[in-house]
Amino acid sequence: MIMSETLKILNTLTQTISISGDEKNVGKCMAQYLEPYCDEIVYDNLGSVFGVKKSKKENAKRVLVITHMDESGLMITKINDNGSAEFIEIGKINKQYLPGSRLRVKTKTGEVNAFVVGTEKMVIDFGTYSKEETLALGVFVGDSVVVDGPFVKVQKQCISKALESRVGCLMAVELLKAVRDKEFDFDLYVGACVMEEVGQRGATTATGLVKPDLGVVLGCKIAKTLDEKDQSVGELGKGLLVSFYDKGMMPNRGLLDALVQICKEEDIAYQHYYSMDLNEGAWVHKLFAGCPTLNVSIAIQNAYSAIESMDLNDYDCAKKALTVFVEHLNEEKIQEFKESNR
Structure with missing residues (x-):
């Protein structure tokens, strides 16, 4: 289960006021949290921030793990x-x-x-x-x-304002911490972009900064746990979301299969998900020559309110699957994903 240090970071992130176009305060928090686990901090010209873990290989491929940090x-x-x-x-x-x-x-x-x-x-x-x-x-x-929506832990859940905007930030920090002693044959960029809530603007500029060979988008998607409709998807407490469709991106099938395989091998709870929303992946996957992109996310309830809620075990599932996925990546696999739709 989530440790107290994790909750402390999430509390700080959610309670920092940083709406779209005014993200400097949470950007400073992200830089502070990422800095101990990376080789350098880089920014785009709109304020998106990333910790970079450099490979020893020259002209290495680039993996972008991205979320957003602005709140509505x-x-x-x-x-x-x-x-x-x-x-x-x-x-x-x-x-x-x-x-x-x-x-x-x-x-x-x-x-x-x-x-x-x-x-x-x-x-x-x-x-x-x-x-x-x-x-x-x-x-x-x-x-x-x-x-105003204070951060509160209630049994198996957390409730706060801005969870939808900051859970991905937390996951980004904890990923970089988990792989800090790993050596990769690719450059790893992990961080958060600005102005997602007003049209994924930071995702565009951040992708232009990094020019990734592979992308992973972190965050939350709207839960249907309390929805009485017959087709409910994204239930709290059922594990991470394997998102096979959203309005902005048709995900790379090879990446989806890899995520599901990791969940099966590691006994990680997961659930299939689709939505008519979109996120950073809408831009990451189609800029320049294209970039195979994967969503790793969890369900969130009461989205865009002061009482957004998330399940703690869902977060653990997503964090573990993400960490295993990145740890198993290498240049050869990245190239395979890039060629998987040919």
Whole structure:
């Protein structure tokens, strides 16, 4: 089962406010967590961050293990005369949870607490009564806002805001830690990109930076555990997701078969999954000459809310399968995956 240090890192990652386009704070966390286990830290020009484990081989192939670190949130667009503020949504927001929610507003100097009032026409209330009082708090147009969702462990699950955005970050850190003493004949890039929630923008620039020969996308997909429909997929507690289709990527069949084989050999619980969403793989797999790409993910419940939940054993399953997959990779296998659709 997950150790306390893992939970401590996940707590820090989820509670850091970093909506799309304003990811610097969580990017600093990622650099700090990755740095002890890699040879160097590299960035693209939008802020995506990766720890690089270099091969001793010249002109080695490149493997990109990527997730995203931005979370959905709100952005202040206007401060009204009565002290309240209007906003727009940045990324996906589960609107049913917004009315009455407590908020955390990231200002240039710190954080301010607030809450949402209204149902149809919702505004942010700072507990002030004039525009001047709100401005005196350091709040300005363009500030980032998230719904307050503390990190809590509940039996076999964790509940928090931003789990959907930060579980992949945790997995990336723990992968690099697990293989820190391994020697590979390929260069390994592990890290997180920006602006996924607003159109996978960081995935495009990060792929341009690395130019990978093989890609692995980490993260979460929407669970259907409590869905009463006949065709429910992605149940919490049933293991990692073997994603055979999503809106943005037709996965490499050789990679899918390899992941399933690892799960069988290592007695790792897994479940097949499909969705009409998309993630970083939509860009990683098709830029330049193309790149065989695999999703390694887990199901998450109440996505895009302050009470997202994940199963701890599902995370363990995904982390173990990912680690074994990377440990067994070599230049020959990478080339086989690149040629598997010919």
